[in-house]
Amino acid sequence: MRSAPGSQRWSTPSDIAAQIEKLWARGHLLVPPPGNPLFPLRIPLRGPRTSEIGARYAEVDAWISTLQQGSRSQLGYGYDLERQSAGARTLGANQIPTAAVVPTHDDAITLIGRQTERTHWQRAFIQISENCPDLVPWGNAYPLAVLEHAEHWERIIAVIIWMKNHCQPGIYLRQADVPGVDTKFIEQNQSLLRSLLDIGLPTNAITDVPDFSTRYGFRNKPRILRFRFLDPKLCVAGLTDISAPIEQIAGLDMSIRRVVITENELNGLAFPHIPEAIVIFGLGFGIERLAHIPWIRNNDIWYWGDIDTHGFAILDQVRSILPQTNSFLMDSETLIAHRDQWVSESIQERRALDRLTPSESDVYRGLAENRWATNLRLEQERIRYSCIADSALLIHKAHGFSESK
Numbered sequence: 001m002r003s004a005p006g007s008q009r010w011s012t013p014s015d016i017a018a019q020i021e022k023l024w025a026r027g028h029l030l031v032p033p034p035g036n037p038l039f040p041l042r043i044p045l046r047g048p049r050t051s052e053i054g055a056r057y058a059e060v061d062a063w064i065s066t067l068q069q070g071s072r073s074q075l076g077y078g079y080d081l082e083r084q085s086a087g088a089r090t091l092g093a094n095q096i097p098t099a100a101v102v103p104t105h106d107d108a109i110t111l112i113g114r115q116t117e118r119t120h121w122q123r124a125f126i127q128i129s130e131n132c133p134d135l136v137p138w139g140n141a142y143p144l145a146v147l148e149h150a151e152h153w154e155r156i157i158a159v160i161i162w163m164k165n166h167c168q169p170g171i172y173l174r175q176a177d178v179p180g181v182d183t184k185f186i187e188q189n190q191s192l193l194r195s196l197l198d199i200g201l202p203t204n205a206i207t208d209v210p211d212f213s214t215r216y217g218f219r220n221k222p223r224i225l226r227f228r229f230l231d232p233k234l235c236v237a238g239l240t241d242i243s244a245p246i247e248q249i250a251g252l253d254m255s256i257r258r259v260v261i262t263e264n265e266l267n268g269l270a271f272p273h274i275p276e277a278i279v280i281f282g283l284g285f286g287i288e289r290l291a292h293i294p295w296i297r298n299n300d301i302w303y304w305g306d307i308d309t310h311g312f313a314i315l316d317q318v319r320s321i322l323p324q325t326n327s328f329l330m331d332s333e334t335l336i337a338h339r340d341q342w343v344s345e346s347i348q349e350r351r352a353l354d355r356l357t358p359s360e361s362d363v364y365r366g367l368a369e370n371r372w373a374t375n376l377r378l379e380q381e382r383i384r385y386s387c388i389a390d391s392a393l394l395i396h397k398a399h400g401f402s403e404s405k
Helices: 013-025 050-055 057-069 105-111 115-131 133-141 143-148 150-165 183-188 190-200 246-250 265-270 287-292 294-298 309-321 332-337 358-368 385-397
Strands: 041-044 080-085 095-102 224-229 241-245 258-262 277-281 300-304
Touching: 013 041, 013 057, 013 095, 013 105, 050 057, 057 095, 095 105, 105 115, 115 133, 115 143, 115 150, 133 143, 133 190, 143 150, 150 183, 150 190, 183 190, 224 246, 224 265, 241 246, 246 287, 258 385, 265 277, 265 385, 287 309, 300 309, 300 385, 309 358, 332 358
Parallel strands: 258 277, 258 300
Antiparallel strands: 041 095, 080 095, 224 241, 224 277
């Protein structure tokens, strides 16, 4: 029925169904909230005012007819109409619908066409209660999550049971031999599995870290460090460029005096010759890996990062591990000399960096305060190679940490 102007405010069968859908969206039609029962559920209707009944008789009659067509009396399910007397006698008994009453849970589910989904939820919930009864409270609290993963519960439960039987397994996730479950499935469902494993596993089988593998006792991929010998006489079995797990590098017997750290890969590959030195590159904010290499602490450390706020933040982090660290090519002179290479830093670091030297702090503040330009950044790869060669010579000749804080 096409509503006349002003009648749009009158409730329709779709409005009644929308109220039921709100209960579905809260999960209440799968697991009713504790307390007073939901059904019979009374939904007040917006209808014509008494003054409108006589003046708009045809519209009111059509409105009532539309509500009746969507009711249990016509469909065999859904809602009954609650009425009260009002208006002109031309409407016969003057019984105007004032509320829709959904008598049962089944009526509500059928009215919004959710029967199949309820069946899927019921099957999933039975699987949970029969195989992992300790997860039933979670299932009651998150019924829509149960439904969302309805087709996967057999595999989810298989993972949980396997984990209960293999607490803190100490293997790679790829080695978890769960019947019917592949590694990709576990990786793709980590968020759900974490919620369930935190409930289903004993507390001594859970480590208080956010990473999934570490939290439940799996091995993580090894942390890789890449470095290059700047002195060919130091190479290992003819290798000058080495990438290896941190644990293996930590055990090397390194006869070096100087360690250069830079971010950009090509800068690391092209860095000039320095006697008794290596260059480490590509760490980014993974600088904490250096803390696991004991021999590095006995060397002169030289760090070169971008001249931007994040570059100085990484320098500050390096010094938290290796306080003897010097910086190079991160000064105001280098910045000004490369004015034609300036670019913008999208988001600046804005926090106190207590481990910077006075001159470094001055450049950092200048960047943060937009002293030279807004959100200024000078990337390492934009610095002339001749400057790098000059720095390599200075590093060769220098000894120790060059400036007190």
